Amino acid sequence: MSANDPFARLPEAASFTVTSTTVANGAAWPPEQFSSGVPGGKDVSPQLSWSGAPEGTRSYAVTVYDLDAPTGSGFWHWAVADIPATVTELPEGAGDDTGSGLPDGAFQLPNDVRQARFVGAAPPAGHGVHRYFVVVHALDVESIGVPADATPAFLGFAMAGHTLGRAVLVATAGTPATSESAERIEVSRLVPAPADAVFAVLTDPKGHVDIDASGMLMDAEGHPVQRPGDRFLVHMDREALGDFPLGRYDVEVVITKLVPGEEIAWTVEGQFRPYVRHIYGYRLEPAEGGTLVTSYYDWSEVDEEWRRRVVFPVISESALKATLGILERTVRRRAAA
Known part of the structure; x- marks a missing residue:
């Protein structure tokens, strides 16, 4: 420096x-x-x-x-x-x-x-x-x-x-550029809403559909999640991306971490084994004017077989930023409903 x-x-x-x-x-x-x-x-x-x-x-x-x-x-x-x-x-x-x-x-x-x-x-x-x-x-x-x-x-x-x-x-x-730290993306945005309003969207299966920036999530089934291990079903349409000919299929979202009002993370279990084991998550911190929301994607624990098949990360930093913008819009709309 x-x-x-x-x-x-x-x-x-x-x-x-x-x-x-x-x-x-x-x-x-x-x-x-x-x-x-x-x-x-x-x-x-x-x-x-x-x-x-x-x-x-x-x-x-x-x-x-x-x-x-x-x-x-x-x-x-x-x-x-x-x-x-x-x-x-x-x-x-x-x-x-x-x-x-x-x-x-x-x-x-x-x-x-x-x-x-x-x-x-x-x-x-x-x-x-x-x-x-x-x-x-x-x-x-x-x-x-x-x-x-x-x-x-x-x-x-x-x-x-x-x-x-x-x-x-x-x-x-200083924080070394270890392989673990290099296998994680984080972006943040101040959302002008209380943490419980943001968390209500993130724990609602249909909330995940509402904030999807990829166009792949068509619908979801299940109750709002409350603890690690909870699951819900998501109906996907890969044709929305036009990259892999997978068509329509279902995946299960499995909650890996949940601290009410503070953090939620999950992985996805789909039709192929072994499961990929990448992690998506959000951290929430009170801040002046609302809630500082950090969205992260971590592929440090991805199965080695998937590393040979796919180039990670499969989601970009810009996509995480887009999702945060949609999250803010969703929270506003729900508050106004």
Whole structure:
């Protein structure tokens, strides 16, 4: 990654010291500081202690920023404002959903997944090592005066003229481009609806027909699914794609994972053995303005016989994106019915 300085075009400020029992400067984040969407990740904010702030400091702010995220603007993982000047430490886990470890008067701003809490590292597989700038900002005002729903970038703009000093610690994280990570596609979309409304479509067999972007799903039979192992029947028409002369046939959808309101995944059992064993799924996360829905397709456990027959993935990233758009439309229509 580039060695660019995130403070290069900001007003100069004195330096002071920040340390952490969670991670050393320049070292990799422990697993707990990764996103809960990463195996072992728990979205636990780091412990921080600081000292030597400039004279005249009247409050602090803390930010955690991934400069190397492939967004064009980096990625804000955490932002805390209005920490009293008498406070020089935050315990590990202070940045949970309720800000349980924050001092009176301090508050968390929504991060780049629009959650007012700490969200852990999740660098894309094979994208290299990312740098996470953990910064304590010493300010010359007791309150920086930004609204609780402001973005971290707006906080930074407001702090520019009030920053006396910065204490900086840099942590790192990377996700190797393993064969498993290379055999999975994920796309996300903010759906302006509550998670239960989205989940109602995904657990309804006919909902699967409603959101199909391929044109293959003709109809479905069965009750809404409630737990892993539940099944329903789908009537297919391969002629809609014009690729394989399979005509009309039926498959069974088998639920492999179901966490109400949070995640659903399934595989398909058709007329050929062995079964393919690729996985389709959705993860749902509350977000400002609705629900962040992530659609994924995983072919890491596909039977070797099928790998010799078919080139995977059999579904493209653009098709997953199209399905998310249709999902949003379906949720809206059902709400209006």
